[in-house]
Amino acid sequence: MKINRGYVRRLILTPGQVAALDVQGHAARALWNLLHEWWMWGGTGRRPSLKDADEAIRQARRDIPWLADLPAQAAQQVLKTYVRAWKNFFEGRARPPEFKSRVRSRMGVDVPQARDLAVTRLSRRVGQVRVAKVGVIRFRWSGPIPGIGREPGRTTGARLVKDVLGWHIVFRTEVQTATPAQHNGPAVGIDRGVNVALALSDGNDQTHGAWLRPKEAERMLRLERKAARQKRAREPFERTSNRLHRTYHQIAGLRARAKRRRHDWQHKTTTAIAQQYGIVVVERLRIKNMTRSAKGTTEQPGRNVRQKAGLNRVMRNEAHARTVELLEYKLTERGGQLLPVPAAYTSQTCSTCGHRDPASRAGIRFVCTSCGWTGHADTNAAVNILHAAGLGRVRTWSPAPEGCETSTTRRAA
Structure with missing residues (x-):
């Protein structure tokens, strides 16, 4: 059985390396937007071929000097990702590709060839990797990575991504393992809720505390009130001030911290469930429909709108769909089975x-x-x-x- 997995590690960068990666990230986003515009309105009268798109990218890198700051292989990967996005749309798995916003999109740069990484472990907690046009950069060695050192498997590539907490590297790995034997553990039903995160039919409920500590929650409340005051002080259609941008950035940092703690709890909890139970039964929920707004229309306004908005916020904060995704692949790797049933x-x-x-x-x-x-x-x-x-x-x-x-x-x- 072939297992493909991504391993995220936080980069330790100097200010110069941060600036270089920011330039590459903006160049990759701009190249995507140029490619999308050329693909949709290129004036050829027919669907472009990959050869035409590749030549268009090469010409753009020659005509626009700062696009050349993006490595050639990363630019080719932008084209592959774009074509894959259209394929996913035509097969009904995703929405069609769109332009990427400078503010809302997540910056990322691909390193498609693993041989270019030259990953080395420097100490117990620090490793280093080579990135084209940036040089050797260090990252936190927070766990083993398949294909590096004595770990079985192989590393097939990587992707550099940036969020509000900084730049990270995601190693793409592939491991060949034997097909697992059938899990002989008991069966259990799981109800995903708000009062109890995961209620199990045998009484072994899985709960968690608040994702933010009390002091962090107080700071979040202060920042949200501050952002509301700064937003009210703006004139209509006035450009967002740098102070308001800084407040938004601080709020995003706290939310990202809470998100990481939720992911950590979900991974540990689903791993324990997959190891203990052979069959896990869950409800087939439509989370998107359950968290719709209750505002209604002008002719038929909704009721208890604020209460429903609070419930929707709590449900999204639990990330029930991601819990099921983690359970599914972890059970499969251990010979277990996930059974969805009507709710x-x-x-x-x-x-x-x-x-x-x-x-x-x-x-x-x-x-x-x-x-x-x-x-x-x-x-x-x-x-x-x-x-x-x-x-x-x-x-x-x-x-x-x-x-x-x-x-x-x-x-x-």
């Missing part, structure tokens, strides 16, 4: 008698109106999710949502 009525049905009644759910408390069973609503939903996959004790009931349904109990095969 309808899992929170309204009693996991003991099978009676369905919306009145049974009262916040985080579930009290069955038929048999009187009482428990945590998220744990009850997790058990129903496990039942929906045909595992454990499965309840069958009539589809009518009201009244006292007669239920039967059977053992899963």
Whole structure:
């Protein structure tokens, strides 16, 4: 089995190296925009070929001197990425390519050939890598990387990316492993929620604290209020001031820190679940539909708009879709299986008698109106999710949502 993975490491740069990478990042973004404009409105009357696009890039690098600051291989990779974006669009996997904004887009520079990296480990915590037109730069050695040193596998390339916390390098790796044996662990149902991040059907709930520490949360609140005051002080259509830009940058830094802590918790939690359980059952949720605004229209305005906006913010902060993505590939690598099931009525049905009644759910408390069973609503939903996959004790009931349904109990095969 071939496993492709990316390993992110933070770069340790001098001011000159930061400036050089910023120039390459802006050149890559400008080259993408020029390529997109030429591809869409080149005036050829037909779809351009890769040969024509390659020649157009070469001519642009000759005509515009600062485009030559981007290494030739990185420029060729911009073309490959652009063509891949169109292919993903035609196959229904993504939206069509668009122009990249200088403010909102994320800067990145590709190093497609691994042999050009010359990765070396200098000490226990520091390594170095070679980047064209920048030189040798150091990075934090925060863990092993396949294909480097004695680690099995190979490094196929890298990509330099910049976020609000600085420049990072992402090593693209490939490892060949034997097909794993079937995982003999138990099956479990997982309910993803807000009160309990991951409620498991066996009671082994996974929770976390606030992503920001109390002092950081206070600072975030002060910065958001400061940004609101600075924004109100602007005249209509006035250009954003440098002070407001600096405030936005500080807010983005705190949000990026919280995002990293969430990713760290998700990785550790999903790894532990994949190691313990052989089959994991989750709801098939449409997160985008669940987090839509409740504003409505002018003719039909929504209700409880502010409350729904707060709930949407909390749900997005949990990143439930990413949790499922991590679970899927980690279970596959360990011989486990992820089973998605429909989410309808899992929170309204009693996991003991099978009676369905919306009145049974009262916040985080579930009290069955038929048999009187009482428990945590998220744990009850997790058990129903496990039942929906045909595992454990499965309840069958009539589809009518009201009244006292007669239920039967059977053992899963």
